[in-house]
Amino acid sequence: MWTTNTTLADIAERLRPARRVVVLTHLKPDGDAVGSTISLVRALNRTGGWQSASAPKAQAWYYGPQPPWLNDIVGQTPHAIVSKTNPPSQIAGGEPDAIVILDTGSWTQLEPVSEFLASRRDKTIVVDHHAQGDPDTSALRYVDVKSAAVCEPAAELCRLVLGVPRLADLGKDIATPLYLGLATDTGWFRHSNVTAAVLHTAAELIAAGADHLRLYELLEQNTLARLKLIARAIESIELFCDGRLAVMTIAHTDFKACGATPGDTGGITDYTQSLPSVQVSALLSEAHPSDFGLPSDGRPLTKISLRSKSFEPAIDVNAVAKELGGGGHTRAAGARLEASLEETKAVIARLVEAQYRG
Ligand SMILES: [Mn+2]
Helix, strand or coil: CCCCCCCHHHHHHHHCCCCCEEEECCCCCCHHHHHHHHHHHHHHHHCCCCCCCCCCCEEEEECCCCCCCHHHHHCCCCEEECCCCCCHHHHCCCCCCEEEEECCCCHHHCHHHHHHHHCCHHHEEEEECCCCCCHHHCCEEEECCCCCCCHHHHHHHHHHHHCCCCHHHCCHHHHHHHHHHHHHHCCCCCCCCCCHHHHHHHHHHHHCCCCHHHHHHHHCCCCHHHHHHHHHHHHCCEEECCCCEEEEEECHHHHHHHCCCHHHHCCCHHHHHCCCCCCEEEEEEEECHHHHCCCCCCCCEEEEEEEECCCCCCCCHHHHHHHCCCEECCCEEEEEECCCHHHHHHHHHHHHHHHHHC
């Protein structure tokens, strides 16, 4: 069962005395993934103990397509990019005492590190806010599906690790990446997952000095390549289910023609969510197996991003994604399919239609 079996206080208790901690997250890290991992690494490295510049106590690892703002957020904080030529065995630099995975607990989101994790389950801790995950990834789990972002429990974990009374005491360097996760997973505090709790946490983080304006300007800027990609995505819009489902497609040739990368697709589903008749938005983009750490066998691969609005009858896009081996949240979910864009479009139209029929 994908449920909590520990407390944040217990996790903090285990991490504080650890000498070497590896902090992981999902493929293609987003604001919540980078924000939660970098803030925890910073908190752990502030706890002192055995560490030096060349061998820090904690480091974060990333894999899959990287967001363009990654280096701005990460700065000098210890981290590594896992790739075929830079595998975990090479980066680890010694056996970790603990491994923390934030913002996922699904093997499909952890492929580049799955071998590394498989033999280290006993020392692996997951903190997540997704409805699904694989229990055999980790010995200890803290799963809070009510959290809008994993940066909510991650903020509390940082507070406990540092032993400070309030989130406002975390310091700007930890508060800023945490705020990034809250802001991006809620669409800058607009989506249905906004709660009093997430706004309280955001307020505390701003009190701690979180540089919210710099984050907004950094995250919400476009490159010309991305703007051109958005134009192509909008050009591709097709409506299904009496106008309630909008599908956009991005082919390899679109990425190439625009000079864009898979990292440029974030937030594009919001455009069709602005159509009054549309309840479910799907963005289908042609992907390379290597984006997911998979070997290429020549078969087509399509990445699927799904969003749904909350008006009735609300559609659970997590249920749709689950049928394709993916997952996420009720209003935002994703999956990938070994099929062409056209085939995937037909599959999505059929699955969403089935949701309406109940
Ligand atoms: Mn998240």
